[in-house]
Amino acid sequence: MQYTDLTRKELQREYDRVARKYTNLLREPLALDMTVQDPLLGQSSSQRAVRHFGTVLGKELSDTGAAHPTVAGDAVAALSTMPGCAHRTVELCRQAGVCFDAVDHSTVLARIIPVDAQSDQLTRAAGVFAISARMAALESLRGTLMRA
Template sequence: MQYTELTRKELQREYTRMTQRYSSYMREPMELDMRAEDPLLGRCENRRAAKHFGTVLGKELSDTGAARPTPAEDAVAALCTMPGCANRTVELCRRAGVLFDAVDHSTVLARIIPFDAKSEQLTHAASLFAISARLAALESLRGTLLRT
């Protein structure tokens, strides 16, 4: 379902559902820094981990229109969010303990996968990444609907 095609009532229902999912991440915060802090930007020795991260992202975002995976040379994973939603996406992730980079108003990057990250941590981080992007998009759309 494309978020831009939802009625006000459907939008509120989806927002409530995403808020509940996000709250579960807040109850179990994780400390994971996916920003690059070394000179080898976007490096990930474990290609399988990077693919797993991308697969979870794609599954969580399929057909919502909130964000889409996009290629980036200096990142393991990148999201192109709805315009103006990147910083809010990064803020929601940060509050739940996972750090990403916002490059501009619509691009968020996971620059590096820590070498000691476990599969369940990557699943958690990718799901949080996607849910945060969805929540930011819903907040933006709700704000637009309330102004009209």
């Protein structure tokens, strides 16, 4: 279901559903930093971890139109959000305990995957990333519909 095709009522229902998921994430923040702090660390050396993160992202975002995985040379994962939603996505992620970088109005990056990150942590971080992108998109669309 593409978010841009939803009616106002369907949009509100989807927002409520995603907001409940997000609230559950806030109950137990993850505390995982996926930004570059040490330039010597660079990207994750584990391609398996990178693929796992990307697979979860793709699954969580499929067919919503909220965001889609994209390519970025200096990151292990990148999301192209709806225009104007990247900074809100990063803000929502930080509130849930996962740090990402917004590089412009529609691109969010996971620059590194910490070496000590477990598979379940990566799954949860990708879920936070995806839910935050979906919430930001829904908030943007709700705002647009309310002005119309």
